Amino acid sequence: MSDNAAYDERQHIQALVRAEHGDPFAYLGPHDESDGRVIRTYLPTALRVELLDGESGATLGDMQQDQTPGLFRFTQAPQRPYRLRIHWAIGEQETEDPYAFGALLGDMDLYLFNEGNHRTMGQVFGAQLASHDGISGVRFSVWAPNARRVSVVGAFNVWDGRRHPMRLRHPAGIWELFVPRLQAGEAYKFEILGQNGLLPLKADPLALATELPPATGSVVAPPLHFDWHDQAWMDARQAHQAHNQPLSIYEVHAGSWRREGEGEGQLLGWRELGEQLIPYVTQLGFTHIELLPVMEHPFGGSWGYQPLSQFAPTARYGTPQEFAAFVDACHQAGIGVILDWVPAHFPTDSHGLGRFDGTALYEYQHPYEGFHQDWDTYIYNLGRTEVHGFMLASALHWLRVYHIDGLRVDAVASMLYRDYSRKDGEWIPNRHGGRENLEAIDFLRHLNDVVATEVPGALVIAEESTAWPGVSRPTREGGLGFAYKWNMGWMHDSLKYASEDPLYRGHHHHQLTFGLLYAFSEHFILPISHDEVVHGKRSLLDKMPGDRWQKFANLRLYLSFMWSHPGKKLLFMGCEFGQWREWSHDHPLDWYLLMYGEHQGVQNLVGDLNYLYRHQCALHQLDGQAEGFQWLIGDDKANSVYAWLRKGEDGMPLLVVHNFTPTPRLGYRIGVPLAGNWAVALNSDAERYAGSAAGSQGELTAEEAVSHGEAYSLVLDLPPLGTLILRPESS
Structure with missing residues (x-):
């Protein structure tokens, strides 16, 4: 030598x-x-x-x-x-x-990854069961372009980074290694030597499964080979989820909806949730379940909004197969499933994505761009093609692999603006000197276009709290391309109004009328979400003013107002039966309250509102169009009465009247467009809802007397703190 x-x-x-x-x-x-x-x-x-x-x-x-x-x-x-x-x-x-095997990943996979257009990353990268040269094992790969050395470690090599150092594929920056004879179920991480030394062990960004927190390892998982039985649902989904169809969403935190045992109790798994949650949602008539993020997250107190494994369902509730079975069962019951999804930011846990290879890889380098002060999180650098593609592949993974029907994109406002929640001098303008985050905007548009093309019928919904124009307008028309936008303005205004003492509501009359000025500028969802019943905001029932009777009447009135207002519906768990205390992720809902009539009454009302909403086309077909709504009374501040007509595609109207005071309004005349009999379809003060049984009941006949610009009119008795919904007898 x-x-x-x-x-x-x-x-x-x-x-x-x-x-x-x-x-x-x-x-x-x-x-x-x-x-x-x-x-x-x-x-x-x-x-x-x-x-x-x-x-x-x-x-x-x-x-x-x-x-x-x-x-x-x-x-x-x-x-x-x-x-x-x-x-x-x-x-x-x-x-x-392991060192007898040649290159593993194909050149096209590497090219598409670097280009940001690899749509099936979860089936190629990370830890994949594979066979090479006739030998079965696990192919590991991870993107760490600035690392000096990367090893895969686990119990199979006693967590010794000297045992399985990986091969770097130039210029992709992806390290790979095939470990023969390794099987599913093995926990693993990556040991990375950065330019400045050894980093904490890192979990796999593309892991398909994880250890149960507080353990932080990734787990080798087989591809999801699930025997789906939801073809009928999937075939009809695009029609089910069209804008002219009802969309009534029950928002759920899986870990605290219900538990088993005493005290805080044991978490229900996906099997138990399927057995209990699905019949409950079906009974109440909701069309969809929306789950707070189920992507694996290290801290349960983040409710899932600080995920680190964008391809792995949390191990808290079971296996990936059990999660798929839950979705399948929902579909067989006619219930859609929406997941909250977080492409805006990620936590700073040492085993996560932050400074993954010793450099700002997934996040922006500068803290004015890459660090979120409000949430103590890193911000995804969506202008980097690999990160753009990583998040795009995550979205498609849930929609394709798990048959998810929609993604609600969290914190869109924080993505759109570079100065979001930042003081002057603490943010970096875009290349034009503006405050818009051009990279994030491009990503959101690309996301919505790709989903519309590759997963037709799936919904992408924006939680966007500003007046950004065209959130739900198609990208070809300059919009962001979302299917729906959460109507945060309606939520804030209506909750503030509802919390006012009825004696003073006349001074805040505009808070309920203002939302109708822009109600048709977007396709809106009216959200009463988890964020409105935590952190000292009080539960929905407890927000309502007055004594016990008035609180329940106000709650029934508010829910009736919400369901009869233009816009799709979203209600957080517990609100449907009037939970008194704020929601806590550590405790199940207070189901014992249903032994009391008032709480049963609220639950009955929600079920009846959903039934009416689903079966009366006037309440859902033209949600996003001005033609579906007509004001009758919007200026009666003295009585705090509002009245309008809702119309479907056939033009047949429903009359909606709200009395926001505890004073019954007897003999109240309201104009209607049709003669003949009108039937009371819903009275929120009915005995079935534990109300006082006041107000008009049964059928009434329209008189030929002009009122509110209509040739006919009805004389109604309006219940205190109540809603009446009437339909022509022929409808």
Whole structure:
């Protein structure tokens, strides 16, 4: 061996021993050298290694350990497949040599990844069960372009980063390694040597499964091969979820909807949730369940809004297969499933995405761009093609692999503006000097276009709290392309009005009329979400003014107002039966309250509102169009009465009247467009809802008397703090 070759070998050995080798395949494994074929393996703490014939299993001889403990070699090795029999202090292991395999990932996969257009990352990268050269095992890969060395570690190599250093694929920046004979269920992480030293062990950004928190490891998972039974739902979904169809969403935090046992109780798994939640939602007539983020997240107190595994369902409620079974059961019951999804930011946990390879890889480098002060999180750099593609692939993963019907994109406002929640001088303008985050805007538009093309019928919904124009307008028309936008303005105004003492509501009359000025500028969802019943905001029932009777009457009135107002509906769990206390993610809902009539009454009302909403086309067909709404009374401040007509595509109207005072309004005349009998379809003060049974009931006949611009009119008795909904007898 020449002096130069010996020097090269010393460098290789030193780099392996120090766990700094950035190209282990250049030295380990089989190599044809001037004096024949040499096989090397580095197995620290191994006692002895035998070389076996890969086909017959016959022993070819012991590999020789030189002066470096753990470094074994076999010279004059035959040119055929081989295996290693490794003798450890605790037993023997027989396996193929990871360094005997060639390049694993295809060039097109690498190209698409770097281009930001790999749509099936979850089926290619991360930890994938695979077979190479007829040998089964796990193919690991991870993007860490600025790392000096990356190893995969786990119990299978006693978490020793010297055992399985990976190959870097230039110029993609992706490290890969095939570990033969490894099976599903193994926990693993990546040990990364950055430019400035060793980093904390990192979880796999593309893991398909994880350990149960507080453990933070990724878990090798098989591809989801689930026997779906929801083809009828999937075939009809695009029609079910069209803008002219009812959309009534029950928002759920899976960990606190209901629990088993005493005290805080045990979390329900997906199986138990399927058995209990789905019948409940079906009984109440909701069309969809929306789950707070189920992507794995280290801190349960974040409710899922600080996820680190964008491809893995949390292990808190069961396996990926059990989550798929839950979605399948929802679909078979005619219930859609929407997931909250967070592409805006991620937590700073040391095992997560932050400074993943020692540099700002997934996040912006500068804290004025890359750090969220409100939430103590990093902000995704969506202008980087690989990060853009990573998040796009995550969205498609849930929609395709798990048959999810929609994604509600969290914190869109924080994505759109570079100065969101920042003081002057603490944000960096875009390339034009403006405050808009152009990279995030491009990502959102691309996301919506890709989903519309590749998963037709799936919904993408924006939680957007500003007046950004065209959120739900198609991208071809300059919009962001979302299917719906949460109407945060309506939520704030209506809740503020509802919390006012009825004596003073006349001074705030505009808070209920203002929303109708822009109600048709977007496709809106009216959200009463988890955010409105935590952190001292009080529960929905407890927001209402007055004594106990008035609080329940106000709640029934508010829900009736919401369901009869233009816009799709979203209600957070517990609001449907009038929970008194604020929601806590650590405690189940107070189901015992349903032994009381007032709470049963609210629950009955929600069920009846959903039934009316789904079966009366006037309440849902023209939600986003001005033609579906007509004011009758919007200026009666003295009585705090509002009245309007809702219309469907056939033009048949429903009359909606709200009395926001505890004073019954007897003989109140309201104009209607049709003669004949009108039937009371809903009275929120009815005895069925634990009301006082006041107000008009049954049928009334329209008189030929002009009122509110209509040729006919009805004389109604308006219940105190109540809603009446009437329909022509022919409808």
